[in-house]
Amino acid sequence: MLRLGVSLQPRWPTDDATAALRAARHAEELGFDHVAVGNRLLDSGSGLDTDPFVLLAAVAGVTTRLRLLTSILVAPYYPALVLANQAATLDVVSGGRLILGVGTGWNPDEFAAVGVPARERGARTDDHLAAAKALWSGGPTDFDGPFTTLRAARLGVPPVTPGGPPVWVGGHSDAALRRALRFGAGWFGTGVTAEDVTGVARRLTELEDGQGNAERLTLAAAGFLTPPGIAAAVPSPGRPLGGAAPTAASTVDDLGRLAEAGLAACTLWLPVAASDVEKSIEWVAAEVMPQLG
Numbered sequence: 001m002l003r004l005g006v007s008l009q010p011r012w013p014t015d016d017a018t019a020a021l022r023a024a025r026h027a028e029e030l031g032f033d034h035v036a037v038g039n040r041l042l043d044s045g046s047g048l049d050t051d052p053f054v055l056l057a058a059v060a061g062v063t064t065r066l067r068l069l070t071s072i073l074v075a076p077y078y079p080a081l082v083l084a085n086q087a088a089t090l091d092v093v094s095g096g097r098l099i100l101g102v103g104t105g106w107n108p109d110e111f112a113a114v115g116v117p118a119r120e121r122g123a124r125t126d127d128h129l130a131a132a133k134a135l136w137s138g139g140p141t142d143f144d145g146p147f148t149t150l151r152a153a154r155l156g157v158p159p160v161t162p163g164g165p166p167v168w169v170g171g172h173s174d175a176a177l178r179r180a181l182r183f184g185a186g187w188f189g190t191g192v193t194a195e196d197v198t199g200v201a202r203r204l205t206e207l208e209d210g211q212g213n214a215e216r217l218t219l220a221a222a223g224f225l226t227p228p229g230i231a232a233a234v235p236s237p238g239r240p241l242g243g244a245a246p247t248a249a250s251t252v253d254d255l256g257r258l259a260e261a262g263l264a265a266c267t268l269w270l271p272v273a274a275s276d277v278e279k280s281i282e283w284v285a286a287e288v289m290p291q292l293g
């Protein structure tokens with residue numbers, strides 16, 4: 001069965017800082033699998049731009065079952081030790097509900113602001129993931145990478161998930177797919193079609209070189225949905241689920257095709273006003289989820 005989540009992306013009112021938490025709690029009550037928070041440091045103009053670790057830690061405190069997805073955390077923004085420690089901390093306080101969705105990033109202004117050369121983003125992502133996984137192993141860690149050196153390092157907060165939280169690697173390039181095979185428990189795409197999912201699965205198999213790693217990966221993606229009768233507050237940043245004028249039937253058909261192609265989880269990115277988020281997820285829970293099987 002395709003697992004549905006919801007992105008906590010809308011621009012929540014600054015005079016009600018608990019609105020996002022209420023929406024997350026309601027998503028859990030409605031049966032959603034996870035909530036997701038992105039990683040923008042500067043104003044994106046399209047939604048809430050909070051720190052994903054901080055907001056998801058708050059969500060963990062008001063929920064009990066809902067999984068917590070960073071979608072997508074820009075790994076090069078964080079020193080490897082800080083990334084490993086923050087992820088392990090959230091894994092602990094959530095009772096093992098964190099999924100660490102990571103990518104290399106793209107925004108030149110943000111890279112300049114944090115003092116990280118954008119040309120190094122791929123190499124830094126590989127370095128930080130390798131170091132984090134070594135630190136999550138539990139023992140004293142020696143690590144020599146191009147950007148990280150550790151000697152007998154041990155995290156002060158070991159993750160409760162053995163080996164650390166599952167990592168979903170975002171991106172459609174061969175480099176991203178190789179990164180998923182090397183470090184990931186899953187792959188995360190954006191606005192994909194069923195044909196895209198089939199193509200990614202095929203390419204992962206080609207790149208794994210017969211090692212069997214592709215079969216263990218969870219295939220997941222963000223999908224963009226504006227439920228009928230609810231106005232879009234911002235343009236959809238990608239292909240809309242169910243078409244330009246979605247209905248319950250067209251949305252179920254679209255999601256069904258994605259599931260048949262191998263997609264295991266879909267995060268719904270709702271380009272609606274904050275005041276319409278709960279109404280939107282109620283529509284999905286009532287009209288779409290029961291038909292997904």
